[in-house]
Amino acid sequence: MRIRIKLNGSWREDDVEPRLLLVYYLREVAGLTGTHIGCETTTCGACTILLNGEAVKSCTVLAVQADGAEITTIEGLASDGKLHPLQQGFWEEHGLQCGFCTPGMIMAACQLLGRNPHPTREEIRQGLEGNICRCTGYQHIVKAVEFAAQKISPQSTVES
Amino acid sequence: MIPESFEYHAPQTLAEASRLIAQFGQEGKILAGGHSLLPLMKLRLASPRHLVDIGRVAELKYIREDADKIQIGALTTHYQIESSELLKQKCPLLPETAREIGDVQVRNKGTLGGSLAHADPAADWPAAILALGGEVEARSESGSRWIPAQEFFVEMLTTTLQADEILTAIRVPALPAHAGEAYVKFAQPASGFAIVGAAARVVLDDAGAVAEVGVGITGVAAKPYRAAAVEGVLRGHSPTAKRIAEAAAHAAEGVEVNADLYASAEYRTHLAAVYTRRALEKAVERAGGK
Structure with a gap:
């Protein structure tokens, strides 16, 4: 067909x-x-x-x-030879070890940030619930997504 | 994991889809979101000769309010239900149930109608639709009929849909005043399917007693069912914690309880009572009762 x-x-x-x-x-x-x-x-x-x-x-x-x-x-995702902020985030925050899950993680994170530009850590974990990292590098993956969120639409740090 | 060969058909209208499915009879299968059927085809547990993909039939994608009812087109995805502002207000049980299904990607593609027609005995939707006393619309070239949810599920993976019928819509009551709904589930940790899932809908009268109650249970038996014995203990009574616990103890009454690697029949029976109690407690609390 x-x-x-x-x-x-x-x-x-x-x-x-x-x-x-x-x-x-x-x-x-x-x-x-x-x-x-x-x-x-x-x-x-x-x-x-x-x-x-x-x-x-x-x-x-x-x-x-x-x-x-x-x-x-x-x-x-990358344009004009420049990494997408999510790719940059995974690079900077050590969001990958073996790298096998990384493309899927990044694409799921891409949708997550489209729907919710400033997710909390919990919301990032929920947004990536359908992606498994067998190196179990989840902490760094969450940090990588946070990095990208900040890069795509900067938000001043909320005072605690 | 490659499905067996099939002929693919992509009708643009419901009329065209109905004609195709009538023509192919038992050799045809309807593809909606594909998140139940394609896994079966990849495992070659299903090998239809003809696949009728209704994914492009726009008239089956809607959520609308119609007097005191909500009607949802069969092709509405789990995510569309999960994120619908109308449903969050008018039928909060549906978004709450949607959030429990699979994962984000699955909810983007899987559909309400597809899941119901597939009738997996551990799927989430049947519990909610049964608790709500919903109805399912089936259409064929010879007309349309509304099937009450209680009559819809026959056996594992079997419904009352005929070979020439397409599930086209779902209709449920909108949330009245003094009413509450809840869905809770004990999920199989790897698959996410319900070992036990319990949905409850409670409507209170002016005195705070239970005027209407619906309890739907999935994962426990070969088909999802409405827990009539639970409802009977509650109806007409004040929903005290004690009364709710007494009622919930009947959650698996009259059904043959599943047993598998994850949960024995005894354990599932126990879980059914616990999760039914939790669903009822939440629903009553949301209805404004104590």
Whole structure:
């Protein structure tokens, strides 16, 4: 089946089998291997991408379901060779160890900051509930998201 | 984990979807958000010849108030329900239940209608819809009918929907005065599914006694059910802590209780009483009772 997808800002057309999962489309048809395949059972969040602006697990979406949609993957975040604030946050705050969960974490965090630009630590943890880090580096991941939130829309420190 | 091959159909209207599903009969399956069906297809527990994706049928995506009822289109996602200001005011049990489902990504894609039609015995929505005394609309080429939630669930993964019918809407009562609702669950730590989930809706009369009560329970039996014995002990009485605890003790009465790796039947029966009590206490407190 012929599908048309706006992938990281540019439209492309491909012939795909209806049973092709979106994550395989991204990795094997479009060649964007930044989106990882972890559990393949809608659990781990490594394959998280933005589908029409919403974070979804691309192992549980058919590529044909995304026909006509806009998709953003980890490759679509940096612009003009400059890291996205979330990428910078993960760099600065040591938000990754092995890095396998990182693309999914960043895409889920991307939606979180879109819905809630100034999340508390608890809200960050809730926003990332669908993403598992097997290195268990959660403290630094939360700090990385806080770094990005501050970078994207600076807020003066609340007096306690 | 690749599904078996199938033919994919993407109707734009409900009429077109109904025609396709009537044509394919048992060989066709309806795809909504895909967060119940696609996992089954990836495991090859389901291998439909024809997949009718209703995801583009815009007329099935809405939340609206209609007199003292709330009607929700089947394709409304868990997140849309979770974040709906109308529902937070008019039917707070639904957003409260939505928040308990899966995770953020799952709630962005999974739909109310899809979950109900799938009828997983440990899903969250059935408890809420049963407690509310809701109804489910089924449409086919030959017309439409409203099915009370209590008659909708038949067995594990089985509902009264016919092969040519599409679940199109859900209708529940809006929150009246002196009423409270709550959903609490004991989740399986890895999957998030309910080992026990209890939803309660309580309406108090002017004297503070229970005028109406609905209790829906999921995760405990082969199908979600309405706990009539619990309701019977409460109805007409002042909802004191003692009366609530007495009522909740009947939570698993008359059902064959599930037993699995995570919870024996005895433990689940105990949890059902505990979570039913907690749901009722919260609902009564929210209704303004003591």
